[in-house]
Amino acid sequence: MPKEERSNTRLPALTALLISATVFLGACASPSTTTSGPGLARISQAQTLKLGYREDAMPFSFKGADGKPAGYSVQLCQRVAASLQSQLKLAKLDVQWVPVTATSRMQAVSDGTIDVECGSTTRTLSREQTVDFSNTIWVEGASFVTLATATSTNRAGDLNGKRVGVIPGTTTDSLLKSLAARGVSPAFVTVQSHTDGVAAVRDGRVDAYATDRLILVGEVLRQPSAAALKLSDDYLSIEPYSLMMRRDAVLRLAVNRALAEIYRSGEIVKIFRSTFPAGAMPSHLVEAAYVLNALPE
Numbered sequence: 001m002p003k004e005e006r007s008n009t010r011l012p013a014l015t016a017l018l019i020s021a022t023v024f025l026g027a028c029a030s031p032s033t034t035t036s037g038p039g040l041a042r043i044s045q046a047q048t049l050k051l052g053y054r055e056d057a058m059p060f061s062f063k064g065a066d067g068k069p070a071g072y073s074v075q076l077c078q079r080v081a082a083s084l085q086s087q088l089k090l091a092k093l094d095v096q097w098v099p100v101t102a103t104s105r106m107q108a109v110s111d112g113t114i115d116v117e118c119g120s121t122t123r124t125l126s127r128e129q130t131v132d133f134s135n136t137i138w139v140e141g142a143s144f145v146t147l148a149t150a151t152s153t154n155r156a157g158d159l160n161g162k163r164v165g166v167i168p169g170t171t172t173d174s175l176l177k178s179l180a181a182r183g184v185s186p187a188f189v190t191v192q193s194h195t196d197g198v199a200a201v202r203d204g205r206v207d208a209y210a211t212d213r214l215i216l217v218g219e220v221l222r223q224p225s226a227a228a229l230k231l232s233d234d235y236l237s238i239e240p241y242s243l244m245m246r247r248d249a250v251l252r253l254a255v256n257r258a259l260a261e262i263y264r265s266g267e268i269v270k271i272f273r274s275t276f277p278a279g280a281m282p283s284h285l286v287e288a289a290y291v292l293n294a295l296p297e
Contacts, residue, residue, distance in 0.1 A: 037250025039115060044088045051077050052100040052114035056193045058218030059275055060120040060138070060241070069097045069118075072275040076137060076259070077118035077243065079267065083258030101193065102167045106131060109244050116255065117244040120215060122171045132252045133242035135259055135293040139285040141235035142172045144210035145201055145220065148228035153208060156234045160184045165197040165206040172211050175237050194219050202227045212239055240289075256295070263294035 043049050053069040054061040064070035078095070085093035100108045100117060108114045109131050120140070123133040144164070146153045153162060156179065164186035166173045176186055189206045191197040197209035198219040209216070213235070220229050243259075245251055262268050268290055272282060282290075 037248045039246055039248040039251035040084075040088065040254060042112075043084065043093075043115060043251075044090065047090055047092055048094045048096060049081050049084060049116070050096045050098055050114045051081070052098050052105060052108055052117040052119065053077075054101070054105075054119040055099050056101075056195045056219075057120040057215055058194075058222065059214065061118055062218075063099075072271060073118040073120065073137065073241075073243070075271045075275065076262065076268075077116060079262055079271075080116070080243070080255055080258040083261060084254055087254055087257065102170055103192075105244065109246055112246065115245060115251070119244075120212060120241055121244045122212075122239040123242040124171060127244075130247075132245050132247050132249075134245070134252065134255045135295075136240045136242055136289040137259065138241040139283070139289050140212045140214055140239045140241060142175055142210060142237040142239060143213040143216060143232050143235060144208045145198065145216050145229045145231050146208045147201060148230045150207065150230075154232060154234075156232075156236055157182075157184055159186045159208060161187065162207040163187045163189050163205070165189045165191040165200045165209040167191060167193070167197070167211070170211070171237070171239060176210060195222070198222075198229070201229060208232075210236065238285075256293075257297075260293060260295040260297075263290050264296075 051069075053071075053074055055063040057071070057073075059071055060073045061069065061071045081093060081095050098108065098114050100114065100119070105117050105119060105121065106127070109117055120138075121133075123136070127133070144159070152158060159176075159179070160183065164176060166176055166188055168190055173188075176188070179185070189200065191200055191206075191209070194211055194215055197206070197211065198216070200206040201209050213231070216231055220231070243255060245255065262271075
C-alpha cells in the first residue's frame with residue numbers, strides 16, 4: 001500500500017519533477033483529436049462517454065457512501081472525460097457510469113456496453129489479444145489475507161492444500177494456479193467479489209483470500225470491528241494497472257494524451273492526496289510510472 005513516511009517533502013518534490021519535465025520536454029497544449037476511430041466517432045456523435053466502474057475495488061473504484069462512483073481510478077477517468085471533451089471540441093459530454101464486475105468487465109468493453117473501464121485491471125499480453133489498455137496508472141502486487149489467528153499461513157508456500165478464495169478469470173487466479181510448478185497447490189474456492197472473498201475468510205469458508213494488496217487493505221478497513229485479519233508479507237506478483245478499452249488505436253491515443261497531461265501537470269498528485277489518507281506516499285514504482293508516462297506532445 002502507499003508508504004507512510006516521516007517526511008512530507010516527497011509529494012511536493014514529485015509535483016516539481018513532473019512539471020519541470022514538462023518544461024524540459026517542451027510539452028504544449030493538447031491538439032484536437034481526430035474522430036476517425038470508431039470509438040471516438042461514436043462518443044463525438046452521441047456526446048456521451050460510458051465509463052465502467054467497480055463497486056468493490058476500494059480504493060481504486062467503488063460505490064461511495066452517497067451511492068456515486070468513487071476512488072482513484074474514478075477520479076482519473078473524470079479528468080480523462082474532461083480532456084476528451086476538449087480534444088473533440090464538444091460543447092458538452094454526458095458521462096454515464098456503468099457498474100461492472102471482475103467477471104463482466106472485459107465483455108462490457110468488448111461489446112461496447114462501456115467505452116473505458118475505470119477500475120483495478122492489470123494489463124497483460126493475453127488480455128491485449130482482446131482489448132486495449134492505456135499507459136500505466138498504478139503498480140500493485142498480489143498478496144493474501146488470513147485470520148490473524150492462522151499462525152501457520154504466512155507465506156505463499158503455506159497455501160499448499162489450503163482453501164484459497166479467488167475470483168475466476170483474474171490475474172491472481174492464473175498466478176495461484178502457476179504455483180503448482182513450485183509444489184504449491186491450493187484448493188481453490190470461487191468467490192464473486194473482493195468483499196465476498198474477505199467475508200469468506202472471516203466466516204471460515206476459506207483459509208485465505210488472494211488479490212491485489214492495496215485492495216485487500218481497503219476491504220479490511222471496511223469492517224475494522226470484524227474478526228481480525230493479517231496481510232501476508234509475500235508479494236505474489238507485480239500488477240501494472242491500466243484503463244481498459246476497446247481495440248481502437250485512436251481512442252487509446254486520446255486517453256493516453258489525457259493521462260500524460262494529468263501526469264505532466266502534477267494533477268496526479270492531487271488525485272493521490274484526495275484518495276489516500278494524510279501521510280500516505282506512493283511507492284517508488286508508482287512514482288516511476290508517473291514520471292515515465294508524463295509523455296510530451
